[in-house]
Amino acid sequence: MKWLILIVSIIGCFSIRGLNKASVESIPNYTLMNISVPIDHYAPNSPTFQMRYYIRTDYYQQTKSGPIFFYCGNEGAIEVFVNNSGYIDFLASQMDAIVVFAEHRYFGQSMPFGSASFQTPNNLKYLSPHQALADYAYLLNYLKREYYGLPVIAWGGSYGGMLAAWFRMKFPHLVAGSIASSAPIFHFNGTVDPNEFNQLVTQHFSEVGGPGCPAVIRTAFQYLEMMRYNSSYYYNLEQWFNTCEEIITSDDVYSIMNWLYNAFSYLAMTDYTSPSNFLQVLPAYPVSLACGNITEVVDLTDYAHVFEYVAKGANVYYNSSGTQQCNELNLTVTEGSLGDEGWDFLSCTTLSMPIGMNGVTDMFWYEPWDQLAFDSYCLQTWGEATQVNYAALWYGNSLNQTYILRHASNILFSSGSLDPWQSGSVLINSNPNLVAYTMIGGDHHSDLRMPALNDPAEVVSGRVIIKQTIQYWINGTIS
Template sequence: MAIGFAFLWFFFFTLLSCSVSIAKIGPAFPSSLIRPEQLSQLATKNQLYETVYFTQILDHFNFNPQSYHTFQQRYLINDSFWGGAHKNAPIFVYTGNEGDIEWFAQNTGFMFETAPDFKALLVFIEHRFYGKSMPFGGNKDIAYTNASTLGYLSSTQALADYATLITDLKRNLTATESPVIVFGGSYGGMLAAWFRLKYPHITIGALASSSPILHFLNVTSPYSFNNIISHDFRSESESCYKVIKGSWQQIEDTANQQGGLDVLRKSFRICKNADVSFLESWLHTALTYTAMTDYPTPSNFLNPLPAYPVKQMCKAIDDPSTGNDTFAKLYGAANIYYNSSGSATCFQIDDNSDPHGLSGWGWQACTEMIMPTGGNTEESIFPASEWHYEDRASSCKYMFDIEPRPNWITTEFGGKDIYRALKRFGSNIIFFNGLRDPWSGGGVLKNISKSIVAIVANEGAHHVDLRFSSKEDTEWLKDVRKQEVNIIKTWISEYYSDSEYFPS
């Protein structure tokens, strides 16, 4: 049985240093897929959620004829826990990420598990240009034609979509007094935080999990991301760290020898010979995703993983039965990520499929989401390299014939000054970050005010708090979720109290 490897173009943020080669721009971020038995426990009589479509305007910020074109935006709704409009029961909204919204709805067990206690309505809104929320007649080929059509794909347009849809939904449900809390993880967490800042009259608070809102040019170091990955592996085993660090040169040296690609193919059980860059990306992705998803419990993300997968990778690398065979050690580590079932006989590492519909991120990563992550110091487990904005810009020019706007996001939402600004201006945001998550380097890691709170878990990985709970959850993870629930309860209580004094 051969197993394919999807590069997941720009799934979240660029991980590898840019070049004109699209493959080198790299993969990005996974999200969890919950187990079927968890779905069935929480499902309503018929299904987990109902699918609804909303007629959304194409351009919220102009008034030319093209702006008034519309498209069908998908959202998912579950009212089985809702206390009803007559009780002003809350509405929990997930601000959709860069992919199919059903994927994210099935990832966010925290919302389903807390909704009964809050008697909350659940809504998951799909991001424009992803999944089935495709402008231009729902035709992806047309929507992705060029910069003229993709120009309507941006974070600010998405936020305006959410504001419009939520307002219309509340009106249709006669629930204009129901408080709204927004939730999101990763890019969705960034959107949740930004939504609270841009539309405080629509949402009373936001839970932004693993949202690197500071991971932008001249704010966060381009070396931060890979430094954290390196620390994750080094903290488990110095010998494991050294094997990975030294392996890249061995791979290059072998590839340059006569018959070397065949040696690599056999060593890593690759189905057919491929350029060495594919092998390096394949290994890079396994190490990166494993660090991001280094959870204390088994998970089933893009690939099933055991609890503490970084530790398991290092155990495979340090296995004495592999002796001094670096490739055997690396293969054992990659097997943790790509072949937990043990059923794969070979790997198809040049499979560029996009099973979750994430290709729109390429445009976003080339226009406004310029997030430097590809730098490597001499201490990195990856080859030492510098990150240069010029490389990203030339790649984007090659792919889309556009110039990035690297400072737009920090101009629109704030950058270095965000702590000082939000201390006086903002309120009611929870920023969760796990320090084993490479993206935590661009996260908010300290409290900004009494109501803009940073919850930081030393052992936490990427948006672990939003996952479904498990009997194997650690005490620190239970405590994180308890803190989040208590803070949200305070927001809602304050809203109801304020409503008595300031009736609409």
């Protein structure tokens, strides 16, 4: 088994090697700040590094009566999340809140060892969720000295949503409540079916594009599997997929498979009803557009015909502008907006989130989750063993999801019905002190995006629930 690409959180997942320029070029009304935080919060006399955060106070200055909205930065440059979490700012304007977006260590420009942060295992050992949460607690303690007594609401989407939920669990004295959107806190060994993520991707394509859409995609993968170890097809595959690279080995064919897989899985996560610029610049309803291309196939027995239209579907994700002359198989699937190195390390250590496929209940190929193969990849790449029990030890995890959250309180878990990360998300209320719901027509943290006229009705109503829940946490009443 090869590990050429790992699914993110989304979870994602942003790097010092570059940013999605359209996402980070400007942050109006926010002030960029730095704070010195310990590299190791769990050791005395630790050296420090500069963690970046953005803060906006003008809404609060009007009445000086609002809360602090604190976004737990996830696996990328913090500007990406500021620009793609417009509802937080929107609600802050209604509730006179201070807004803070904190950058996750080892992402964006918050590098504990500067350009050497990823160069040695010793430098990397401080990259973990618990160290990041301690950063956020450190920053909040500092802010609370200046803004004494203000209640804090933590926010996050995807991995950031996991952090927001864990923040409330670990630091309830600092956080009055948490909004955890599309937060797959159960996506670990023992609490998830590894195949479910890809089953939900396939279900999404079937619901939006009709059953013919995943059927064509599955056929394309069957052909690629057949051709993968037959070099007589390699030159033709270059032509059929218009690749920038030469296809000369079976690994190159596998790169085509991954190129398609990533396009379709990321499209399933970002199938928003308005244009977006999160992972890539995308039009509204991109899965519908992709399936519109894919289902133009008339002859499923014609390899070239099938590949041509499946590639057109994938290019709704990679090349919506139509400006690329060839398909670059090794193109960063998130245009540099996600920190691939940092996320890969987290996936190999504290956040091992199993994902597999079988080619039967999903539209891909047979590649079941193989923990031993993944462990081998991680040891070879990072020199680190996978900490499969990390979530259980630090935040509570077991085969019984209700048991995990029995002591938790004041956390709102929201999910979108189109989001494949439902596979590990909290979908039902497990105790009366939690809120959990699924938004029909919503996708990966749709509710955190800036409100738009064509938002699905349940995304709109979900935002109302968020506002009312925050009011209740802060005041004990809903206005």
